[in-house]
Amino acid sequence: YNPEGGGDSPYLDQIVTVQGIVSGVTYYSGSGYNNYGFFISDPTGGPWSGLFIYNQTYHPALGDLVRVTGTVKEYYGLTEISQVSSLLVLSQGNPLPAPTEINTGSLNNFSSGEQWESVLVKVVNATVTVEPNSYQEFYVDDGSGQCQIDNQFFGSNHSWNNITLGQVYSEIIGIVDYSYSYYAINPRSETDMISGANTVTLAIPHQSVGLHSSVSVPINAYRIETSQNYQSYSFHISFNPHILNYESINTAGTLSQAGNVIASAESGVLSVSYQSNSILNGQGILLKLNFYAANTGTTALTFSDVIFGADVIQSCINGSVTVNSSYNSPGDTLTVIQRPLLNIPEIVVPGETLKITCLAPQNTSNWNAWLRHNNKRLNLPVTNSQWLTLPNRWELTTTVPSVPVYELYDLEVSASGGISDITANAVQVIPSRKNNYYFVHITDSHMPNRLYYPNAGFDADSTAVEDFRAVMDDINIIHPEFVLFTGDLINEGELEGFANQYWFGWTQKLLTEFEVPVYVTAGNHDIGGWNQTPPPAGSARKNWWKYFGWSWLNNEDLSFPYHTQDYYFTYNNAVFIGLESYDNYDYWRPAIYGETSYTDQQIAWLNNTLSLFPNYKKVLFHHYDFKEQLFLSSLGIDLSLWGHIHSNNGSIYTYPYNLATRSVCDGNRAYRVIRVNNEQLTPYATIYAGATGNNLSVQFYPSNYGVADSVKAIIINNQPLAFENAQLKFIMPQRDTGYNVSGGTLTQVDKSGNYNICYVRVSLSANSTSTVTVTENGVEISDPVQVPVVFTIKSVYPNPLVKQGNLQVISDKTFPELHLQLFNLRGQLIYQECLKGISQGESHLSFTLPDSLASGIYFLRFREDKTQIHKILILQR
Numbered sequence: 005y006n007p008e009g010g011g012d013s014p015y016l017d018q019i020v021t022v023q024g025i026v027s028g029v030t031y032y033s034g035s036g037y038n039n040y041g042f043f044i045s046d047p048t049g050g051p052w053s054g055l056f057i058y059n060q061t062y063h064p065a066l067g068d069l070v071r072v073t074g075t076v077k078e079y080y081g082l083t084e085i086s087q088v089s090s091l092l093v094l095s096q097g098n099p100l101p102a103p104t105e106i107n108t109g110s111l112n113n114f115s116s117g118e119q120w121e122s123v124l125v126k127v128v129n130a131t132v133t134v135e136p137n138s139y140q141e142f143y144v145d146d147g148s149g150q151c152q153i154d155n156q157f158f159g160s161n162h163s164w165n166n167i168t169l170g171q172v173y174s175e176i177i178g179i180v181d182y183s184y185s186y187y188a189i190n191p192r193s194e195t196d197m198i199s200g201a202n203t204v205t206l207a208i209p210h211q212s213v214g215l216h217s218s219v220s221v222p223i224n225a226y227r228i229e230t231s232q233n234y235q236s237y238s239f240h241i242s243f244n245p246h247i248l249n250y251e252s253i254n255t256a257g258t259l260s261q262a263g264n265v266i267a268s269a270e271s272g273v274l275s276v277s278y279q280s281n282s283i284l285n286g287q288g289i290l291l292k293l294n295f296y297a298a299n300t301g302t303t304a305l306t307f308s309d310v311i312f313g314a315d316v317i318q319s320c321i322n323g324s325v326t327v328n329s330s331y332n333s334p335g336d337t338l339t340v341i342q343r344p345l346l347n348i349p350e351i352v353v354p355g356e357t358l359k360i361t362c363l364a365p366q367n368t369s370n371w372n373a374w375l376r377h378n379n380k381r382l383n384l385p386v387t388n389s390q391w392l393t394l395p396n397r398w399e400l401t402t403t404v405p406s407v408p409v410y411e412l413y414d415l416e417v418s419a420s421g422g423i424s425d426i427t428a429n430a431v432q433v434i435p436s437r438k439n440n441y442y443f444v445h446i447t448d449s450h451m452p453n454r455l456y457y458p459n460a461g462f463d464a465d466s467t468a469v470e471d472f473r474a475v476m477d478d479i480n481i482i483h484p485e486f487v488l489f490t491g492d493l494i495n496e497g498e499l500e501g502f503a504n505q506y507w508f509g510w511t512q513k514l515l516t517e518f519e520v521p522v523y524v525t526a527g528n529h530d531i532g533g534w535n536q537t538p539p540p541a542g543s544a545r546k547n548w549w550k551y552f553g554w555s556w557l558n559n560e561d562l563s564f565p566y567h568t569q570d571y572y573f574t575y576n577n578a579v580f581i582g583l584e585s586y587d588n589y590d591y592w593r594p595a596i597y598g599e600t601s602y603t604d605q606q607i608a609w610l611n612n613t614l615s616l617f618p619n620y621k622k623v624l625f626h627h628y629d630f631k632e633q634l635f636l637s638s639l640g641i642d643l644s645l646w647g648h649i650h651s652n653n654g655s656i657y658t659y660p661y662n663l664a665t666r667s668v669c670d671g672n673r674a675y676r677v678i679r680v681n682n683e684q685l686t687p688y689a690t691i692y693a694g695a696t697g698n699n700l701s702v703q704f705y706p707s708n709y710g711v712a713d714s715v716k717a718i719i720i721n722n723q724p725l726a727f728e729n730a731q732l733k734f735i736m737p738q739r740d741t742g743y744n745v746s747g748g749t750l751t752q753v754d755k756s757g758n759y760n761i762c763y764v765r766v767s768l769s770a771n772s773t774s775t776v777t778v779t780e781n782g783v784e785i786s787d788p789v790q791v792p793v794v795f796t797i798k799s800v801y802p803n804p805l806v807k808q809g810n811l812q813v814i815s816d817k818t819f820p821e822l823h824l825q826l827f828n829l830r831g832q833l834i835y836q837e838c839l840k841g842i843s844q845g846e847s848h849l850s851f852t853l854p855d856s857l858a859s860g861i862y863f864l865r866f867r868e869d870k871t872q873i874h875k876i877l878i879l880q881r
Contacts (some may be wrong), residue, residue: 013083015076022055022085025098027124028179028192032156033058033079041084043122044070051537054122054179056084062091069094082182082283083121095645098122103177106387109149111180111187112691112699115724116771125189126177127151129200133207133321136164139539140239141188144173149722151696152188156181168287170205170226170319174198185672186695204228204312208305212466213297215327218251221305225259225290232286233312235263238277238858239310241293242707247327248295258289265291272709281573284312288459296569297327300513302473306703326473328452328466328510334501335509335551340364340425341417342397346515347524347573347584349412349551351432351486352404358384358431360400362417363555366391370420373402375413375431378757382407384415391705394565407433409763412519428512432486432521437576439683441729444484445625445676446475447647448667450495457496457537463612468495468669472514474569474693475668475675478700481719482768483731484677485575487520490665491527491585491627497544498533498590501552508551519731524552525582527627527648533590541590542785560593567596568606572613574818577683578621581613585627585648595643600630607633609801614640621683636660643678643685656687666690673697677725691723699723700730710759712827714779716864719768728770734778735761747776761794800864811849815864818844825865837852 024044032040032478033056046053057072058079064070071092074085088760103126110116130144140163142152155162177196179188191197205226213219228234250269253276255261263280274293307320336346343352343361352358360373373384388401400417407413412418415430417423449472453465479487493511500508514521526548533544548569549555557567564611568584588594597603602610614622622641624634628648636644643661650672653664666674673693679686693699706712715734721727732748738759738799743750748764755761762778797813819842826835835857839849 013076013078016078017075019073019075019089020085021071021073022056022093023069023071023099025509026064026066026070027054027100028190029064029066029180029189030157031056031181032159037159042074043124045101045122045124047098047101048147048457049104049124051104051119051123052448053101054124056082056122056181057088058084058086059088059091064091064093065096067098067100067396068096069098071084080183081185108144108146108151109694109698109722111151111189112149112694112862115689115691116722117180117182117187120180120448121182122179122186124177124179126175127173127189128172128175128370130176131205131321132167132169132171132173136167140692142167144176148570148720149694152186152695154181154188154190155176155185156190157192161370167227168319169207172200173202174200175296179216186460186669188205191779201308203319204232204234204315204317205319205321206307206317206523208241208307208868210324210326210472212326212328212709214332215294215297215300217297217375219248219295219297219325220254221293221295221323221325223290223293224286224288227375228259228284228286230283230285232284232315232648234313234315235281236274237284237290237310237312238278241276242272242304242306242308243272243274243295243325244268244301244707245709247297247299247301247303248325249298250274251296251328252295253379254292254294258291259284260291271706271711271713291745295325297325300327301517302326302477304703306707308706309506326470326548328469333509333513334506335512336428337550338427338553338555340423341415341427341430343571344415344430345427345553346429346512347489347522348431348573349430349486349521349523350573350745351434351437351521351575353434354406357601358402358404360402360415360417362398362400362419362425363396364398364423365421366396368398368419368421368423369417371398371400372418373400375407375433376404376426377409377411377413380408382413384578395554397556404597406435408756409752409761410434410522411754421573428516429518429521438485440575440679440681441485441677442482442620442677442727444479444482444487445490445645445665446479446487446661446674447490447627447645447665447666448492448527448650448669449489449511450667450669451514452495452507454495456671457499457502462496463503467671469510469514471669471671474673474697476514476518477692479675480517481700481702481730481732482677482727483729483765484520487522488580488582488645488808489522489524489624490645491525491626492647492667493524494530496534496537497530497547498537498539500543500547502537502731508547510638513553516634523573523582523625525578525626526552526584528585528587528589530586532586532588533592535590536605542592544590545592560596562595565605568601568603570606570609574617574620576680577619578623578685579613579617580623580806581610583610583624583626585630585646587630602629602631602633610639621680621685623685631658636662643687645676645678649845649876652690655738656689661685661687663687671695688725694722704734708735710737713737713781714777714827716775716777719766719774719776721768721770721772721774726770730766732764732766732776734764736760736762736778736780739780741780744779745776747774750778792875797864797866807855808850808852811851813842813847813849815844815847816841822866826853826857827865 027045028043041058073090074088103124106125130146133145133150134143136142140155163245176199179192207224253267262784265278305323310317326685340362370387371389375382384402387441412429413431416426451468453468455462483682531545531548572581588597624644652668655661665676666672676690702719705716748766799848821840824837
């Protein structure tokens with residue numbers, strides 16, 4: 005076993021003899037009936053206990069204890085024994101190993117899924133989230149993230165029957181296989197699938213839409229029966245109002261067309277209620293929600309407070325809408341500022357010197373510079389401006405000012421002659437550099453898709469963007485110091501502007517959504533061109549220079565010192581060196597670029613740069629060593645990070661580290677974390693955002709849109725790594741107030757905009773669930789153990805309740821009175837009552853809710869100067 009993520013057996017191509025109990029027979033590993041084999045298992049089961057035997061000669065039965073001799077092979081990542089030379093049945097009728105219970109989310113990525121390959125497992129209480137496709141693959145989720153269910157034990161003509169969205173299975177038992185980069189559970193027969201209770205289920209799909217267009221979102225309903233006698237329903241759906249604007253509801257042709265629907269949207273929460281004289285029945289589209297895509301990004305569409313008749317419905321599958329920027333949207337071309345840039349930023353501390361490289365005439369004067377973030381514009385004092393040559397440019401020396409908030413700032417400059425320019429996300433201002441930190445490596449996004457001109461869909465598909473967003477969402481949560489992005493950002497760099505496609509501009513816009521600095525190097529798809537597409541030779545490279553830099557590289561003089569975009573930056577006692585890499589497909593300027601990188605000029609630059617930092621740790625990030633020129637030991641490089649091959653390569657245990665990371669695209673959604681601890685580099689195995697992005701996720705209650713004065717975040721980290729510097733931004737109402745924080749550390753509050761933004765650092769343990777709560781009107785207490793909890797609600801009963809409720813509370817002192825407050829899921833105060841008679845020790849209190857309150861889910865809160873205790877209450881009328 006190789007923990008690096010590829011999972012190849014250390015016994016690859018060796019003849020071995022193994023022994024185990026047959027746990028599954030006639031597993032079809034291909035499309036034909038002649039491609040099959042069986043599984044064996046250790047008697048006790050558990051992780052790493054199974055193995056696939058590819059063989060059509062021997063036919064053992066379930067429960068046989070067999071001894072098999074054959075050759076270890078890897079079939080597209082699935083470890084197996086083939087070329088079986090002997091099989092001996094040692095005994096028959098042995099008990100099968102008990103299936104090991106796992107979470108569905110554990111099969112979402114290589115790091116947690118590999119241990120279950122060929123193992124007999126089971127998942128429990130799993131809901132169908134995706135119905136069977138043409139390959140009879142469907143998905144279930146037990147709340148930890150969805151996993152695939154396949155039918156490889158059934159043969160090519162098999163089809164699943166009556167599997168519908170929202171259907172609940174008490175148990176699904178099967179053997180895990182690995183195919184097409186996914187782990188899947190394969191039931192051995194229908195009896196391995198035990199169906200649970202079928203209740204009403206609502207589901208919202210995941211959709212993508214273009215910017216500034218309308219989108220119709222169906223609410224799908226399942227298993228609504230006449231016997232349930234439902235004539236009414238209500239629910240809330242939260243969404244990001246910055247991304248989507250609610251427009252209307254459409255009931256034509258839906259299950260709700262016979263009744264009356266009332267809907268209203270406020271601050272990112274859509275409230276829907278339905279009433280009819282007819283009884284709802286059947287399954288299909290309950291109704292359709294119409295939105296307008298106002299800004300790019302992904303917004304979850306999250307159900308809450310779902311009630312049919314008098315029944316609270318808990319089987320709800322949330323969806324999302326991803327708004328992609330327009331193809332026909334040219335990006336920000338480089339004019340004045342050449343460094344720092346969006347793709348080559350700078351990390352600085354107040355008081356330090358920041359150098360700015362600009363293009364302008366030699367007679368330019370009166371240089372000024374600013375840092376910008378949202379509506380903040382901070383003067384960046386220019387202490388010196390110098391004209392330099394080879395290439396001709398201005399170099400400004402500035403002093404980084406104190407800042408109201410440590411953030412990723414845009415850079416603005418101006419000068420005489422009407423010169424001005426702004427570049428986004430160019431300067432990260434931090435309070436200090438860390439001795440212990442982590443950064444992230446990603447590679448090969450191939451945006452917007454993997455389809456090539458002139459294949460159908462090359463100008464419309466955006467699947468690679470969805471993969472990229474899933475990885476970016478994870479990175480923004482774990483909040484590394486920076487990201488190294490090693491090329492092939494774009495699938496066909498030469499097509500910019502061709503057929504009205506502007507992929508560089510689209511990619512620029514996506515990069516601005518990172519909340520940490522991103523350092524980018526070019527790859528062969530970015531700048532190599534392609535000789536079979538219409539744009540002329542050199543178009544890809546010129547496009548890169550236009551959007552990512554630098555124009556002075558467009559120089560046919562062989563003696564000019566720079567023809568490739570190679571650069572470095574430092575962080576503490578480490579230097580990070582980025583090299584441009586390419587395959588010169590269109591054979592443009594061969595005397596300069598040759599057939600592939602690296603040129604002699606690049607190697608000379610690399611050697612010179614390395615010599616400048618004799619006592620530094622040295623990290624090289626590049627797309628690919630096409631000529632195998634980089635010998636890390638002789639160069640003194642400690643770590644090399646690269647891509648191109650779309651798979652993991654190299655050992656995280658062998659120094660110097662020479663590591664390829666699996667691609668972001670093709671559904672892999674991969675990234676690698678590298679930790680630096682007092683100058684010691686420690687790379688980790690590649691991890692994955694997951695097919696649905698649920699390997700690392702955060703959900704806010706109520707919605708995080710600046711409405712509620714108390715917001716709770718639940719962070720699920722299904723990754724095998726801890727992230728002590730994770731960060732969440734809580735969007736709170738604009739008020740002059742302090743905050744209590746539990747579960748994290750409040751590092752700063754930005755009160756300069758329409759909302760107060762609370763920055764909270766969270767230490768996430770590996771494979772954990774964390775809860776963080778931010779509440780206003782308290783002292784800023786960052787350590788939850790310091791919050792003086794003097795009052796505890798032990799129970800609320802009955803729950804659900806109809807009108808009158810009871811509380812059992814425990815207090816360490818006597819309170820003359822406490823205030824009971826009731827909030828809806830939008831964070832709005834809708835009822836309050838003063839309760840008296842709270843003595844030290846245990847007390848029993850009663851309260852009565854007004855008849856005007858509708859059925860739903862509410863938050864109960866007792867509020868006293870420093871203590872705010874929450875309980876969830878379900879009201880059922």
